[in-house]
Amino acid sequence: MKTIFKVMMMTGVLAITAGCGQKKSDFKYLLDEFADLKVMRYTIPGWEELTLQQKEYAYHLAEAAKWGRDIHWDQNCKWNLPIRHVVENIIENYDGNRDCAEFEQFIVYAKRLFFANGIHHHYAEDKFFPECSQAYFKSLMEAVGDGDKCAELLDVIYNPNTLQQRRSTSTDGDIVVLSAGNFYEGVTRAEVEKYYESIEDKTDETPIAYGLNTKVTKDASGNIVEIPWKIDGMYGPAIAKICEELKLAAACAENDIQKRALGLLVKYYETGDLKIWDEFNIEWVKDTIGTVDFINGFIEDYNDPLGRKGAWEGYVNIKDHKASERSVILSANAQWFEDNSPVDPRFKKKECKGISAKVINAVCLAGDSYPSTPIGINLPNADWIRKMYGSKSVTIANITHAYDYAAQESPTSTLDEFAWDDAEKAFYREWGSWADEIHTDLHECLGHGSGQLLPGVASTAMGEYASALEEARADLFGLYFTADPKMVELGIMPNKDAYKAEYANYIRNGLMVQFTRVELGRPNTEAHMQNRKLIAEWCYEKGAKDNVIEKKVRDGKTYFVVNDYEKLRALFAELLAEIQRIKSEGDYEAGKNLIETYAVNIDPALHKEVKERYEALHLKPYGGFINPDIVPVEKDGKIIDYQVIYNDDYLKQQLDYGKKYCAL
Numbered sequence: 001m002k003t004i005f006k007v008m009m010m011t012g013v014l015a016i017t018a019g020c021g022q023k024k025s026d027f028k029y030l031l032d033e034f035a036d037l038k039v040m041r042y043t044i045p046g047w048e049e050l051t052l053q054q055k056e057y058a059y060h061l062a063e064a065a066k067w068g069r070d071i072h073w074d075q076n077c078k079w080n081l082p083i084r085h086v087v088e089n090i091i092e093n094y095d096g097n098r099d100c101a102e103f104e105q106f107i108v109y110a111k112r113l114f115f116a117n118g119i120h121h122h123y124a125e126d127k128f129f130p131e132c133s134q135a136y137f138k139s140l141m142e143a144v145g146d147g148d149k150c151a152e153l154l155d156v157i158y159n160p161n162t163l164q165q166r167r168s169t170s171t172d173g174d175i176v177v178l179s180a181g182n183f184y185e186g187v188t189r190a191e192v193e194k195y196y197e198s199i200e201d202k203t204d205e206t207p208i209a210y211g212l213n214t215k216v217t218k219d220a221s222g223n224i225v226e227i228p229w230k231i232d233g234m235y236g237p238a239i240a241k242i243c244e245e246l247k248l249a250a251a252c253a254e255n256d257i258q259k260r261a262l263g264l265l266v267k268y269y270e271t272g273d274l275k276i277w278d279e280f281n282i283e284w285v286k287d288t289i290g291t292v293d294f295i296n297g298f299i300e301d302y303n304d305p306l307g308r309k310g311a312w313e314g315y316v317n318i319k320d321h322k323a324s325e326r327s328v329i330l331s332a333n334a335q336w337f338e339d340n341s342p343v344d345p346r347f348k349k350k351e352c353k354g355i356s357a358k359v360i361n362a363v364c365l366a367g368d369s370y371p372s373t374p375i376g377i378n379l380p381n382a383d384w385i386r387k388m389y390g391s392k393s394v395t396i397a398n399i400t401h402a403y404d405y406a407a408q409e410s411p412t413s414t415l416d417e418f419a420w421d422d423a424e425k426a427f428y429r430e431w432g433s434w435a436d437e438i439h440t441d442l443h444e445c446l447g448h449g450s451g452q453l454l455p456g457v458a459s460t461a462m463g464e465y466a467s468a469l470e471e472a473r474a475d476l477f478g479l480y481f482t483a484d485p486k487m488v489e490l491g492i493m494p495n496k497d498a499y500k501a502e503y504a505n506y507i508r509n510g511l512m513v514q515f516t517r518v519e520l521g522r523p524n525t526e527a528h529m530q531n532r533k534l535i536a537e538w539c540y541e542k543g544a545k546d547n548v549i550e551k552k553v554r555d556g557k558t559y560f561v562v563n564d565y566e567k568l569r570a571l572f573a574e575l576l577a578e579i580q581r582i583k584s585e586g587d588y589e590a591g592k593n594l595i596e597t598y599a600v601n602i603d604p605a606l607h608k609e610v611k612e613r614y615e616a617l618h619l620k621p622y623g624g625f626i627n628p629d630i631v632p633v634e635k636d637g638k639i640i641d642y643q644v645i646y647n648d649d650y651l652k653q654q655l656d657y658g659k660k661y662c663a664l
């Protein structure tokens with residue numbers, strides 16, 4: 001898994017608050033809500049500290065990113081661009097009555113279309129439909145001079161039996177034939193698989209990503225052929241524009257590594273040669289000193305039923321030097337944490353290294369990352385490059401914060417619904433986001449890397465329980481140390497009490513809130529969710545005699561309240577020691593017993609109550625963003641600055657992009 005998406009159902013509990021940077025009261029983050037979606041915007045902290053050259057570099061990278069928009073639309077389904085052009089025409093030129101329910105329904109469809117970059121839901125991948133009637137849609141098309149396209153396009157839009165899924169999940173049909181995505185045409189799954197089987201060199205230890213940048217079809221004589229996505233191939237006009245901007249960016253890059261990387265990227269777009277794509281990635285990984293960084297290319301293969309074709313994606317970001325320091329400090333002190341962790345000395349590493357990851361702020365989202373965007377990225381994807389040259393792991397701070405702030409603006413939240421009283425809510429709003437981030441840092445930078453197996457114990461000893469136990473171990477390591485005075489001493493935690501916000505939240509979530517994501521009647525099966533339930537449930541039971549965590553009921557609603565934070569920390573320490581023992585000794589039975597006793601079964605009455613309370617909040621499960629504009633400021637014919645303009649109109653941005661970056 002290379003990208004981490006924010007699961008919106010969890011926000012509002014995991015993250016509602018200021019903390020790392022106070023929310024500016026006059027800046028509105030939540031812009032629009034419709035269907036199951038919400039649209040937000042983000043700020044770019046650190047932009048003003050960039051030099052003019054860095055701003056210029058970021059500007060051209062952002063232009064290059066936006067020029068790829070149409071590629072992604074066409075990849076999602078070949079009908080997407082013609083449909084979008086018709087919808088744009090109606091929004092801009094329809095001069096009939098706009099003040100009626102049907103036109104509003106049309107607008108909701110348009111907003112959903114823009115959000116999904118096409119006619120299929122961005123996440124569920126099923127085709128969605130306008131609520132206005134087909135006859136009404138037809139009348140709109142006729143009114144703006146697109147009547148001749150009705151027969152073809154309206155069937156694509158309204159017919160529930162065609163192009164049902166962008167990526168087919170059929171278990172008995174041909175997933176290549178049934179997928180509406182534009183990666184294959186006129187070929188079957190068996191033909192595609194046979195073709196790649198015939199060209200792949202299985203002995204190559206540094207293989208190219210076969211098929212990453214092509215569409216597969218047949219030529220006139222029925223032979224399988226690949227149509228490459230390159231400057232003189234498919235998507236040529238858009239790729240030419242991308243290359244133009246990449247060359248301008250290279251001219252003002254921060255260092256020679258970036259310059260070389262961009263040169264290789266352009267060469268790859270010109271030739272379609274995947275060997276050069278690998279060379280580019282190796283160079284790109286090396287650049288760890290620059291402030292401005294980017295993603296540009298055919299990257300993730302999730303949209304392809306066969307997992308080969310890269311969805312076009314663009315991303316420009318700047319390093320958050322201050323936030324990145326945190327993981328540097330933690331890594332530098334890795335040995336102290338190891339020596340002071342509450343586990344048996346036999347299971348501790350004698351020499352341990354933390355992992356340093358960087359924190360970034362997004363400057364521009366594009367293609368597969370726009371408007372719905374990940375909050376963490378780990379690239380490149382080629383395993384051999386990751387092994388030989390490393391990878392970049394980033395968390396995207398300004399996007400995470402925008403989610404938090406937008407949740408605060410929402411009239412309802414899971415925090416308000418599930419926290420016991422105003423004091424608990426207020427304390428969480430003040431410190432929760434901060435403490436949550438620190439906990440995540442500890443989990444990622446130190447938790448997973450801590451501890452060691454006893455000699456002779458296989459790393460696979462925990463079998464099917466390995467993931468949940470491993471996540472629990474890393475989480476407990478983070479929970480234990482979030483409360484340590486050392487964290488205040490290192491300047492990472494703001495004060496000795498802030499950790500309590502994370503403790504209360506963790507228990508609430510583990511015992512209750514996270515079950516909103518599990519279907520009624522189903523057990524808890526996902527590894528991270530099992531880990532949280534295991535920890536919370538175990539501490540609830542073991543602390544019962546001291547009333548460490550108390551179950552309270554008010555007006556028929558259940559709450560879990562932490563009464564004794566120090567005792568809770570001691571319980572975390574005890575469970576961490578036990579899970580470390582289980583892992584170090586390879587005690588499969590004990591691991592299995594922990595998971596099956598505490599992590600799997602959800603109390604049906606509580607589950608039903610939690611689902612009902614959540615549904616009554618009417619929260620939108622999916623979120624996306626609009627980009628700020630970056631605008632050159634000229635004086636006497638010279639560019640003297642690049643200014644960031646924060647827009648607040650989602651539809652307008654979509655229509656503007658449609659005009660400005662129309663390449664296909």
Ligand SMILES: [Zn+2]
Nearest residue numbers: 443448471474
């Ligand atoms: Zn983890």
